[in-house]
Amino acid sequence: MRIIAVDDELLALEDFEDTCRELGITDEIIKFNNPLDALSFVATNKIDIAFLDIEMPVIKGIELAKRIKAICPNTRIIFATGYGNYALEAFGVDAVDYVMKPYEPEAIKRAYNKALLVRDVVAENHVFIKTFGFFDVFVDGKSVSFPSAKSKELLALLVDRNGGVVNTEQAIAILWEGRKYDETVQSLFRKVLKSLRTSLEEAGIIDILIDNRNQRSVDKSKFACDYYDFLENGKSDRVKYFGKYMEQYSWAKDTENQINEIID
Template sequence: MKTIVVDDEKIALMTFMEEAKNIPELEVEGLFENAEEAVEYVKENKIDIAILDIEMHGIDGINLGNIFRRLNPKIMLIYITGYEKYAYEAIKLHAAAYLVKPFSSAQLEYAVETARLLSKRGKKKIFVRTFGHFDVFVDDEPIMFKSHKAKELLALLVDRRGGTVTTDQIIGTLWEERPNDQYTQNLCSKIGKTLEKELKENNIEHILVSARGIKRVNTSEFRCDFYDLVDGDEKAAEKFFGEYMLEYSWAEERMALLSKYI
């Protein structure tokens, strides 16, 4: 889990890294002695866990946690304190855990695991249906896409099962009759941004991974009947009647490969 640590004492940060080096789940993205710098980092980056010292000069850990929560309501907070009397303040912020100095590697690992489980519990349930017509369900409710082309782009990415898809490949599939010129590339870029916006409006933007000129879906963030089928799930096989993303002509190639499951 992507993590930052904020403590205004450099030696405390070094001690933390010594305790954290054997915890594989902990991906430390940044160590900050300055709270303001940490705030700027959280504004620009997706962070899963913030580990904060409560007593700091300037912005203290409790106020810093409040700021982080406003920037990212899903961020997990773990507090470090030298005094148990401050634990109540951490509890009021619904912190995942708090550690009293000095703490052991085992205690830190337990706190991180607690944060991971709480984060997982709070995630929305996402299911992508490809059998028949393509649809995306969030907590059992279908997303009502405003842009049919943005929805088709997502369908294409789902069909590639997490593999990267380039701008040229997207254009060749979604606009096969158009020349691959600057106008079509701008159109493709616009549809990509529209998809990002629609996913964000439904709080599932994390399923899409975008970089310059390429896109993919993060298949670990959702369930999909197509994926279940090819992975040998018997229940998925019972629900497959030989129809796959019926609204998209390019999906016929995949359907030919899936015919053996009928």
């Protein structure tokens, strides 16, 4: 595998590489202290993991991650930060983990192992839906784009229901919490559903969605999912669980608590 490390602090780059070697990580590590140089490299070279400092001049780490993912969608992003308040935003750009500065070997080891796990699970399945951490959908290892955030959230809700049926009123109550159930919000829902269908059709996976008039669900036989694997295997599959479930959706907290109860 090939790892790039990007940090404007040379000492931090050396510290990262030294820590990796001490941990027995033998992958190729290419260091950049200029984000623009890193982008030029990514444009012509395949990389597997990008270890990015968030606070850098010229290009911030989060923006750099977005540009790297645009060039190489399968890159696993790990952020380094001295500021805990960046954590949620970091995961918001599909990062597998973040580590705090100064570096702790165990934190780097944890992040590296997560990157390996996500890569391997995604590669093994034609369609893989990731719920641990942030919710994402992969087809042949490439993440599916959802132009509408609500359409992605609707799919997440259906996946969370584990094959169970969700009707229009139930979906609206969750996706637009507190909103009056009227024609306006029903019209919004129809647009979201249409957007979801379009995204799935473009990805070639429309068959995962079961749409029967007022009721929707997912066909669990059409994809692999870390949450479903966990439910089937229980504690023996806990290595795939990172402590968070569909982290971008507040309504998913109940399921996360249930998972934590199983583990505890």
